[in-house]
Amino acid sequence: MHQYLNSNRILTALILLVFISGCTSKQEQEDSRPNILFIMSDDHAYQAISAYSDYLIQTPNIDRIAKEGMRFTNACVTNSICAPSRATILTGKHTHINGKIDNLSAFDTTQVTFPQLFQAAGYETAMFGKLHFGNNPKGVDDFMILPGQGDYLNPDFITPEGDTTIMGYVTDIITDLTLNWLKEKRNPEKPFLMMYLHKAPHRNWWPRGDKFQKYAKMTFPEPETLFDDYENRGTAAKTAEMNILKHMKYNSDSKVRHETTDRMGEVKPVVPGNQTWGYKTYARMNDAQKAQYDAVLDSISDYFEANWPTMTDEEKIKWKYQRYMQDYLACIESVDDNVGRVLDYLDESGLAENTIVVYTSDQGFYLGEHGWFDKRFIYNESFKTPLLIRWPNKIQPGITNEEMVQNLDFAQTFLEAANISAPDDMQGESLMPLLTGKDSLWTRDAVYYHFYEYPSVHMVKRHYGIVTKEFKLVHFYYDVDEWELYDRQKDPMEMQNVIDDPAYQDVVTDLKEQLKALRLKYKDSPELDARFIQEARNRQVKK
Incomplete structure (x- = not known):
């Protein structure tokens, strides 16, 4: 009997050991799973x-x-x-x-x-x-x-x-x-x-005050395509409302004080919309915070008032570009x-x-x-x-x-x-x-893209497309029916739409077939396009 009890104790101990070992192994496995730090900025x-x-x-x-x-x-x-x-x-x-x-x-x-x-x-x-x-x-x-x-x-x-x-x-x-x-x-x-x-x-x-002061003194190189006229592209590029000269707002974007533009009267080009919405950030500041910005804001406004009326369009876009980069990059720092x-x-x-x-x-x-x-x-x-x-x-x-x-x-x-x-x-x-x-x-060699927010802010037309390492095929729709093709290797700045170039017709045919397959794979369709368009129109009617 004593021997039987000892055997039971040994068996129980072994079972507990296995159980504890299993738990420890499971815990170690869980503890070894990686942490994940997902850092995302906005519009970087x-x-x-x-x-x-x-x-x-x-x-x-x-x-x-x-x-x-x-x-x-x-x-x-x-x-x-x-x-x-x-x-x-x-x-x-x-x-x-x-x-x-x-x-x-x-x-x-x-x-x-x-x-x-x-x-x-x-x-x-x-x-x-x-x-x-x-x-x-x-x-x-x-x-x-x-x-x-x-x-x-x-x-x-x-x-x-x-x-x-x-x-x-x-x-x-x-x-x-x-x-x-x-x-x-x-x-x-x-x-x-x-x-x-x-x-x-x-x-x-809006940069932090010290960065605002630092970057306002800096000058940045201009991109090669700053003065793109969209000659070799379709309607969408020509009609989008995101041009630095025409659509970037003097007050909320370039930080010209609205008192300055009020004194100047009608400033050309006229930018639609509320010029002062961006200054709500300034309105949130206390006096000590405002003191970090005021000298630079005054210098921006003084320069604008003294020079804007006589500047050429080329000079204006260059100035607005520098103001844009100064603030944007200061935020990045x-x-x-x-x-x-x-x-x-x-x-x-x-x-x-x-x-x-x-x-x-x-x-x-x-x-x-x-x-x-x-x-x-x-x-x-x-x-x-x-x-x-x-x-x-x-x-x-x-x-x-x-x-x-x-x-x-x-x-x-x-x-x-x-x-x-x-x-x-x-x-x-x-x-x-x-x-x-x-x-x-x-195994993936192509990705699918679809943009919907039109008509709306910036007026970028609805479009979907397929992109590979070599090419980009795009279909703009809704109030247009236009296709664009870009050779990503030969034309990395995407200045030449080659959709009608005879040398690319086999590429167009192949990519259109691949695009159909991708829309099917991801469960997108012309019927969904029509539904979303109608829903957007219904929202406009309710407004």
Whole structure:
């Protein structure tokens, strides 16, 4: 009997040992799952990151991610406008599927977002900064988000406990909140998903006071296509309302005081719309903050009043371009400084070794190319977006990748990295083969794009298209029926529409067939186009 009891005890002990060992193994497996730090700015052009091009600005901290990881040169978006891009990132679906085709349409709240999946899988999740739609992000344990576009100075935030206002500069504040969560609030026993989302450098480009003073003294090189006349392109490029000379506002964009333009009377060219809306940022400042801006604002206004009436159109666009770059790039410098603060903390705390760091933007942006600002087009500067990913011991440092990847792919990439199953209805492709050196497993050679917000701000016509490494085929529709083709290798600035060139007719035929297949693959169709057009018209009638 005694021997039997001893045998039972031994058996029980062995079972407990196996159980504990299994639990420990499971816990170790969970603990080894990577953290994910997703950094996204708003309207950050790849041309304004020195890892891509250093002719405008140096961004040493953002560049660290590229030097220690992978830089994608053909990363792009499915729909180049803020809220739709964010909806695509969160859902891993094209905007015609998730409902957020433009900034006005409703997001389908039944859609599953990837933070929800991370939360369900045991990750701790947080979001700080600009979401741009919805006041209660799903799948997020802790958040402080800007309402709508948010403000650069003394911004309001939506939190789980209610609204609050924080004094200071928004880029610094979002970083402070992020660092505070990483240092003080997160559960160190759990892996984390942190979405660190900057407002900057979204229009209307209010830098921090010291950066405003610094950059107002600087002069920047002009893009080769600043004076593009769109001669070799179709109606869409000719009629878009995003020209620096004609459509950039003197007061809210160029920071001329409205008292100055009021004194001057009618200033040519007349820019429609409220000239003073951008000065609401200035109105939010206290006296000490205003003192950092007043001298530069006075000098801008004085120069404008003294010189504008006698300047040629060429001189005017050059002046407005410099004002644009001074403010835009000053905002970028603050983003870069603050990204550096977060990267430094990851290094100092030891978190860097098991944290995937992603830097991207919700889309690209025109920095004077083709005489434009803003985005929306399938043309390169708005279509392409920066994408830098660092993952120690997984991604070889300093690698450049040229494959056609999209913001559509982020969700599935993060899920696979964390060993979480992705829903079957997600439409992207995980970038894991590219990140881990298994490029032969990557099969995509073309991406699909569709822009819907027309007629609306900037008047960029509705269009969809297919883009490969070699070519870009675009169909503009709604009130036109025009096709454009660009040879991306021979014409990287996209100045020559070769749709009617006999030498390209085989290319046109082939790409149109591929485009039909992509629309079918992603469940887009002429019927959906017609439905969305009717819905937009119904909204106009209600107004």
